[in-house]
Amino acid sequence: MERLGEKYQSVEAFGWAARDSSGHLSPFVFSRRETGEEEVRVKVLYCGVCHSDLHCLKNEWHSSIYPLVPGHEIVGEVAEIGRKVSKFSIGDKIGVGCIVDSCRACESCREDQENYCTKSVATYNGVHYDGTVNYGGYSDHIVVDECYAVKIPHTLPLASAAPLLCAGISMYSPMKYFGLAGQGKHIGIVGLGGLGHIGVRFAKAFGSKVTVVSSTAGKSKDALENFGADGFLVSTNEDQMQAAMGTMDGIIDTVSASHPILPLVGLLKPNGKLVLLGATEKPFDLHAFSLILGRKSIAGSAIGGIKETQEMINFAAEHGIKAEIETISMEYVNTAMDRLAKGDVRYRFVIDIANTLAVTRS
Amino acid sequence: MAKSPETEHPNKAFGWAAKDKSGVLSPFHFSRRDNGDNDVTVKILYCGVCHTDLHTIKNDWGFSYYPVVPGHEIVGIATKVGKNVTKFREGDRVGVGVITGSCQSCESCNQDLENYCPQMSFTYNSIGSDGTKTYGGYSESIVVDQRFVLQFPEGLPSDSGAPLLCAGITVYSPMKYYGMTEPGKHLGVAGLGGLGHVAVKIGKAFGLKVTVISSSPSKEDEAINRLGADSFLVSSDPQKMKAAIGTMDYIIDTVSAVHALFPLLGLLKVNGKLVTLGLPEKPLELPIFPLVLGRKMVGGSDIGGMKETQEMLEFCAKHNITADIELIKMDEINTAMERLAKSDVRYRFVIDVANSLSPP
Numbered sequence: 183m184e185r186l187g188e189k190y191q192s193v194e195a196f197g198w199a200a201r202d203s204s205g206h207l208s209p210f211v212f213s214r215r216e217t218g219e220e221e222v223r224v225k226v227l228y229c230g231v232c233h234s235d236l237h238c239l240k241n242e243w244h245s246s247i248y249p250l251v252p253g254h255e256i257v258g259e260v261a262e263i264g265r266k267v268s269k270f271s272i273g274d275k276i277g278v279g280c281i282v283d284s285c286r287a288c289e290s291c292r293e294d295q296e297n298y299c300t301k302s303v304a305t306y307n308g309v310h311y312d313g314t315v316n317y318g319g320y321s322d323h324i325v326v327d328e329c330y331a332v333k334i335p336h337t338l339p340l341a342s343a344a345p346l347l348c349a350g351i352s353m354y355s356p357m358k359y360f361g362l363a364g365q366g367k368h369i370g371i372v373g374l375g376g377l378g379h380i381g382v383r384f385a386k387a388f389g390s391k392v393t394v395v396s397s398t399a400g401k402s403k404d405a406l407e408n409f410g411a412d413g414f415l416v417s418t419n420e421d422q423m424q425a426a427m428g429t430m431d432g433i434i435d436t437v438s439a440s441h442p443i444l445p446l447v448g449l450l451k452p453n454g455k456l457v458l459l460g461a462t463e464k465p466f467d468l469h470a471f472s473l474i475l476g477r478k479s480i481a482g483s484a485i486g487g488i489k490e491t492q493e494m495i496n497f498a499a500e501h502g503i504k505a506e507i508e509t510i511s512m513e514y515v516n517t518a519m520d521r522l523a524k525g526d527v528r529y530r531f532v533i534d535i536a537n538t539l540a541v542t543r544s
Numbered sequence: 545m546a547k548s549p550e551t552e553h554p555n556k557a558f559g560w561a562a563k564d565k566s567g568v569l570s571p572f573h574f575s576r577r578d579n580g581d582n583d584v585t586v587k588i589l590y591c592g593v594c595h596t597d598l599h600t601i602k603n604d605w606g607f608s609y610y611p612v613v614p615g616h617e618i619v620g621i622a623t624k625v626g627k628n629v630t631k632f633r634e635g636d637r638v639g640v641g642v643i644t645g646s647c648q649s650c651e652s653c654n655q656d657l658e659n660y661c662p663q664m665s666f667t668y669n670s671i672g673s674d675g676t677k678t679y680g681g682y683s684e685s686i687v688v689d690q691r692f693v694l695q696f697p698e699g700l701p702s703d704s705g706a707p708l709l710c711a712g713i714t715v716y717s718p719m720k721y722y723g724m725t726e727p728g729k730h731l732g733v734a735g736l737g738g739l740g741h742v743a744v745k746i747g748k749a750f751g752l753k754v755t756v757i758s759s760s761p762s763k764e765d766e767a768i769n770r771l772g773a774d775s776f777l778v779s780s781d782p783q784k785m786k787a788a789i790g791t792m793d794y795i796i797d798t799v800s801a802v803h804a805l806f807p808l809l810g811l812l813k814v815n816g817k818l819v820t821l822g823l824p825e826k827p828l829e830l831p832i833f834p835l836v837l838g839r840k841m842v843g844g845s846d847i848g849g850m851k852e853t854q855e856m857l858e859f860c861a862k863h864n865i866t867a868d869i870e871l872i873k874m875d876e877i878n879t880a881m882e883r884l885a886k887s888d889v890r891y892r893f894v895i896d897v898a899n900s901l902s903p904p
Contacts, residue, residue, distance in 0.1 A: 289813075295814070295839075298814040298815075298838060455841075458835060459836065460836075461837070466830045467828075468827055468829070468842070469827045470820055470823050470844065474821070474823065474844035474845060474846045477721065477846060478843065478844055479841050481840065481841035482832060482836030482838070484836050
């Protein structure tokens, strides 16, 4: 459907967008609003490639608005600040994650849980309060309210900090909230992808014992030697899974495809918690006995609030936690998406926007 | 050669048992062990009829070992105490609940959570620590290790207090554990039966606002005027359910049949918790989106530990919380079971064992 032309705001912008649900990305000239009083204009340096980007590009959630510029793991440099901005100065390195606004009045917003505000505005493919569609970080700059950006400490390398803005907070938040972080706790992390590998690093920094549960036996070396996991279970190996039953205080399940959860509930100790991050459309078959015998629970979690995201970034800086990335050029992004669909990435693509986007503009 | 139920223990016993999955109960002669050094022998006065009794006599869950003598909401008088028993004396009024054995040395047992011990054994239809089958409270007397016997507080009636031993602790324990006790918060109670009606009373005693969620509009008057609920939501009324979206901090789901979780999850606020207590024969559908988008949780809970059960009895005595019961005679049990299957009871049957169970 033709909207009010891509050039209906006052500042020209350039990025890559998909025009339809083929998800194929290509150069796209569009526009962004003027920097508001409480906003900052950020020159994008790097942007992580999240699996959500792929889901959205292909309209798998049936809510995509085209042209669609994805990207919500944005690290950049402040280029302009509105006159009421107090959090940042020009030149600061900052991050923008999955949401760029919220109602600021509901209970969730008041408790710094903007991620659960029912009126939160997504960084891309979301509709801003002024009616304009948001475009994400696969672009040269972005304008954002200062309340929805976080400072990146100078000790964190920028490219490998980008995935923390979504993958990082998605793992950090439930570990803290559900009490799974800390000495003496045994956490299982299901799926060793973009989220899972960062989760292992956070959990180890918290002092937890970590077991990775994965369907890919080949990831065991990385899990144990590179990320510091204490154990590795192949989820399709019945003997291994059986032997690990009743051993975990909590499990964070990062897998978004439909998969059996009863075996995961079995891995929990009494009082154990299974936290699901991947929202599948198909409901799970819940065998009530599996939760009742052992007082176990299943919960969900979605990213984290802004205050918590800053806390997570600071924690990552303090403990030297970064994502394991493959830096790519803007031009490579379609190939990267094909590889991501097959799980062929160790473990997050990050687009070098600053050095490779402009050159694609003909 | 295997001993028969009548001869495997030295003391003759009598009760009513189901012999097969028809679930029909009838007189049954068996035997009980001698009172050991750690044991208490209880002459049974009353025994509540729990939905689990019905599930078990019909073999709904596939692990019933017939003959089954059900009954795990037992109130009686201690008639013998072993020489190591310090907590009880002969003549004490005591209760016996759902479990009568555990390993007493694992992490769960050491935390007074015998109900989560992997070697826990049940008051009936279970293998006790002596390797023999356990028989429950639809009988004259029972012999129980002191650890699994409870003091019945003064002021708590034996008949209407009996259901607290399962129904009471089953709702009290998760309310404490999942933090559902903050005064002023809003609790939804789904299902108004044996568990549900006690949950309403305990919820009000914690200072919560309580809404009953039920498919039976006819229960509204009692829910509000007799049980003290603040409001009543008919689950089959889509408009009322829609209006209540995102209003509840907690839900205790006592419904034992298969039912939809999606509408209940919708009633929860962000960070809301739903505790599922019913044990349907088939799985429930658990939708994931509501959990993720609202950081909601579905948890289970299984009765409670012994220390906690005692605490619950004291709490109920203090707040005058008892079950609403229909007292029946032993020989009315089969009719009662048929009515229970149709939820035709306000809200718990209790068998007047002492006055109606007589050996032929």
